[in-house]
Structures are given as C-alpha cells and as structure tokens.
Amino acid sequence: MFISVFDIFKIGIGPSSSHTMGPMVAAGRFLQELRDGGLAPARIAVSLHGSLAFTGKGHASDRAICLGLAGHDPATIDPDDVDAEMERLARDCTLEVDGIGPIAFDPANDLVFDYGPPLAGHANGMIFRALDANGKAIAEDTLYSVGGGFVVSAEELAAQDDLMTQTQEAGAPYPFGSAKEMLKMGADSGLAIADMKRANEAARAPQGIDFDLDAELDRIWDAMNACLQRGLAREGELPGGLKVKRRARQIHEKLLGEAGKNRPFQHTVMDWLGVYAMAVNEENAAGGTLVTAPTNGAAGVVPAVIRYYLDHCPDGCRAGIRTFLLVAAAIGGIIKANASISGAEVGCQGEVGSASAMAAAGLCAALGGSNEQVENAAEIALEHHLGMTCDPIGGLVQVPCIERNALGAVKAVTAASLALRGDGSHFVPLDSCIETMRQTGLDMTDKYKETSKGGLAVNVVEC
Numbered sequence: 316m317f318i319s320v321f322d323i324f325k326i327g328i329g330p331s332s333s334h335t336m337g338p339m340v341a342a343g344r345f346l347q348e349l350r351d352g353g354l355a356p357a358r359i360a361v362s363l364h365g366s367l368a369f370t371g372k373g374h375a376s377d378r379a380i381c382l383g384l385a386g387h388d389p390a391t392i393d394p395d396d397v398d399a400e401m402e403r404l405a406r407d408c409t410l411e412v413d414g415i416g417p418i419a420f421d422p423a424n425d426l427v428f429d430y431g432p433p434l435a436g437h438a439n440g441m442i443f444r445a446l447d448a449n450g451k452a453i454a455e456d457t458l459y460s461v462g463g464g465f466v467v468s469a470e471e472l473a474a475q476d477d478l479m480t481q482t483q484e485a486g487a488p489y490p491f492g493s494a495k496e497m498l499k500m501g502a503d504s505g506l507a508i509a510d511m512k513r514a515n516e517a518a519r520a521p522q523g524i525d526f527d528l529d530a531e532l533d534r535i536w537d538a539m540n541a542c543l544q545r546g547l548a549r550e551g552e553l554p555g556g557l558k559v560k561r562r563a564r565q566i567h568e569k570l571l572g573e574a575g576k577n578r579p580f581q582h583t584v585m586d587w588l589g590v591y592a593m594a595v596n597e598e599n600a601a602g603g604t605l606v607t608a609p610t611n612g613a614a615g616v617v618p619a620v621i622r623y624y625l626d627h628c629p630d631g632c633r634a635g636i637r638t639f640l641l642v643a644a645a646i647g648g649i650i651k652a653n654a655s656i657s658g659a660e661v662g663c664q665g666e667v668g669s670a671s672a673m674a675a676a677g678l679c680a681a682l683g684g685s686n687e688q689v690e691n692a693a694e695i696a697l698e699h700h701l702g703m704t705c706d707p708i709g710g711l712v713q714v715p716c717i718e719r720n721a722l723g724a725v726k727a728v729t730a731a732s733l734a735l736r737g738d739g740s741h742f743v744p745l746d747s748c749i750e751t752m753r754q755t756g757l758d759m760t761d762k763y764k765e766t767s768k769g770g771l772a773v774n775v776v777e778c
C-alpha cells in the first residue's frame with residue numbers, strides 16, 4: 316500500500332486512532348464483506364483482543380465498534396450524535412444495515428473484551444462473526460488495527476511489501492522507502508522532499524475526477540486548526556472518570572492577556588506551543604473531531620508546530636503549510652513502513668516520537684531547510700523520544716498523553732532549529748534511529764504497550 320499524505324493525516328474522532336477509528340473502520344469493513352457475499356445474518360458478535368481488550372474501555376473501542384456497525388464512518392460522524400446513537404442501540408439492540416436489513420446486536424452481550432493472550436498477528440486484534448438464527452457462524456473475519464486508523468486482515472498483514480515496492484506499484488515517480496533512498500532521489504533529481512512527495516501524490520491521485528492536491532492539503536490543515544480552536548474555547552472536565560480538567564483555554568487566555576506586557580517568564584513561545592498541542596489533545600480526549608498526525612494520541616504535535624510556524628515565524632503562509640504537511644507525511648510513511656506508529660506495537664516513542672519527527676521535518680522544510688537538514692531534524696526529534704513507553708492512566712488518552720504532546724511539539728521546534736543551524740551532516744542517520752525504535756519496541760514488555768499494566772498507569776492512584 317502506498318502511504319499517502321491523506322493516509323497519515325485522516326479526519327476522524329477521538330480518543331484513539333488505533334482503538335477508536337480503527338475499530339470503527341473495521342466494523343464497516345466487515346459489513347461490506349457481508350454485503351459483497353450476499354449474506355444476511357441474524358446476529359453479529361465481536362471480540363476484542365490484546366491491547367484493544369485491556370485499554371478498549373478507556374479508549375472507547377466498544378463505542379467505536381457499535382458506531383461502525385451502525386453504519387458510521389470516522390471522517391463524517393458528528394460527535395454530537397454519538398450519545399443518541401448509543402442510547403438507541405442499547406435500547407433496540409438492532410442494527411439497520413444498508414443493503415442487508417435489520418441484524419440483532421446487543422452491545423452488552425455481543426461485544427466481548429477478551430483478556431486472554433493477544434491474537435498472533437498483532438496486539439490490536441478483533442474477530443467479527445456473523446451468525447444465523449440458530450447461532451451458527453456463517454462468516455468470520457479477523458482484523459487488526461495497526462495504528463493511525465489503518466486496518467488490515469491477517470493476509471494483508473503477512474503480505475505487506477516494503478514501502479519502496481508499494482510506492483513503485485502505485486506508479487509513484489520517487490518510490491523512496493527509507494530516508495537514505497529519499498535523500499539519494501532528491502540529490503539525483505535536484506528536487507526537495509516536498510516536491511518528490513507532491514509528484515508521488517499526483518501519480519496516485521484518483522483518475523477521472525478533478526483532484527486538487529493543494530485544496531485537499533488545505534482541507535486537512537483547516538480541520539486541524541478547527542480542532543485546535545475548539546480546544547482553546549472549551550473548558551470543564553474530560554470524560555472517563557479521572558476528573559482531569561481541560562487547561563488549554565485558561566492558559567490561552569493568560570497568554571493573550573500578557574501580550575505586550577512584561578511577562579513573568581521568558582518561555583512564552585514554549586507556552587504557546589504547549590497550549591496549541593494541549594487544545595488538540597483535550598478535544599481528542601473528549602471524543603471530538605480531529606486529524607490523525609500520525610495517530611490520535613499524538614495528534615496535537617503537528618498542528619501545534621504548524622500554528623507556531625504560522626503565528627510566530629516571519630513569512631508563515633499557506634504554501635509553507637502544504638510543504639510542511641507533505642514532508643511530515645513523507646517522514647511518517649517511512650517510520651510506519653520500517654518500524655511502527657502504534658503505541659500498542661512499540662510504545663509512545665512510535666506515537667509522540669513519530670509525530671515530533673514529522674513536525675520537526677515539516678517545520679525545517681517550511682523554513683527553507685535542505686533535504687539533508689530535514690532528515691537531520693526528524694532524526695534529532697525521534698532520537699530523543701527513543702524508549703518512551705505507553706502507559707496511559709485508566710486506559711484513557713489523557714495522562715500522560717495531553718502534556719506529552721506539548722513536550723513533543725517543543726522538541727520538534729528545537730530539533731528543526733538545531734538542524735537549521737547545521738549543514739545537514741550528522742552522526743546518526745534517520746534510518747538507524749527508526750530501526751533502533753523498532754528494536755526497542757520489540758524489547759519492550761507488553762506492560763508498556765498500551766495495556767495500562769505498567770508505568771504511570773499502575774503507580775498513580777486514581778481517585
């Protein structure tokens with residue numbers, strides 16, 4: 316599969332791309348398989364396995380499965396409709412499936428969190444079963460949510476080619492599958508990374524329709540920014556029972572009030588970066604609409620750094636944001652293909668670490684950095700997230716996730732700045748850093764991979 320900028324940046328709802336968007340997409344995919352097979356089951360049953368079982372309640376995976384089976388899509392669902400849909404399903408225990416008709420589904424009994432060993436293919440496994448009136452299975456599918464809202468079958472998981480092959484098959488003119496290949500193709504062609512990515516996107520654009528890449532990139536940024544603005548405007552307690560209060564609005568108002576005055580600290584830019592990131596991640600925690608970047612849990616870093624670029628850097632502009640998104644997606648695709656962007660696979664280094672690397676590269680490119688400086692920026696940001704575990708308290712994407720995005724954004728700007736001060740030559744290649752992340756993730760015990768069985772999740776008493 317060619318990893319497009321629109322695969323890395325997808326509009327959806329919170330709180331998790333792997334645990335909310337992925338399951339919703341998987342449920343829709345199973346319904347389509349039933350339609351394609353001409354099947355009309357009497358009942359549907361679903362089991363969630365591995366990390367999806369252990370942190371699925373906190374990440375609203377059960378709600379996502381229900382909404383997906385009810386025909387909703389992460390990109391189009393209105394978060395304000397969710398509660399009413401869930402109440403209706405709990406009351407009627409019936410799905411009205413387009414093209415099939417009514418199917419019984421009782422969320423309380425037909426959706427099971429299986430706390431046994433994870434499925435063999437991946438930490439985030441789901442088994443969907445279609446049953447006839449006698450309870451006999453007439454169709455079954457095992458699907459995996461592999462991070463960033465991507466969903467694959469066991470066969471697709473096993474058959475995944477390297478990124479270069481996938482990109483070549485998509486007809487892309489610059490099929491780089493690693494940072495080394497990306498730099499070589501840039502040197503040979505004389506093109507910037509954003510230009511190569513742009514050419515690749517154009518080659519795989521839908522044929523026969525009027526596809527405007529810039530307009531689509533603008534739509535992604537507008538959705539990111541709208542989420543950020545909603546996060547700055549809202550206050551109150553986040554759902555889930557931890558009683559975590561939203562802080563972005565209050566901090567933002569303080570920052571606005573300090574404009575032009577003597578400030579109590581000299582760290583104002585970091586405060587702006589932090590408040591932008593927290594605004595997005597508070598919206599994510601509340602189940603709002605946002606854009607994966609590359610995941611929901613890490614969705615605050617890229618928008619925060621883009622707002623920093625737009626509001627705090629001279630010459631920040633729309634054209635620069637498009638460059639930012641294209642380059643960030645190129646880096647995110649390389650990381651996803653060669654390691655992982657999933658906290659359930661490699662810990663938070665794969666989520667906030669990847670987001671920080673993407674943002675660092677995007678900012679460096681938007682500020683005029685060379686291809687070598689861009690690769691350097693991504694490497695610095697990722698290197699200093701290596702080993703970071705995923706240990707969300709209460710299985711909710713709130714603590715440490717919200718503040719972690721703020722810190723990821725600060726590191727991204729620091730990394731871009733350090734890279735721009737150099738000439739692009741550096742000690743650790745980005746590919747080596749990505750491979751280190753992959754190996755570190757393999758060595759990490761499951762306690763630290765989105766199961767909430769270790770780290771902060773067991774050392775902080777919930778009250």
Ligand code: SF4
Binds near residue numbers: 613662711712715716
């Ligand atoms: S700790 Fe990191 S990887 Fe884990 S849920 Fe939070 S943001 Fe995602």
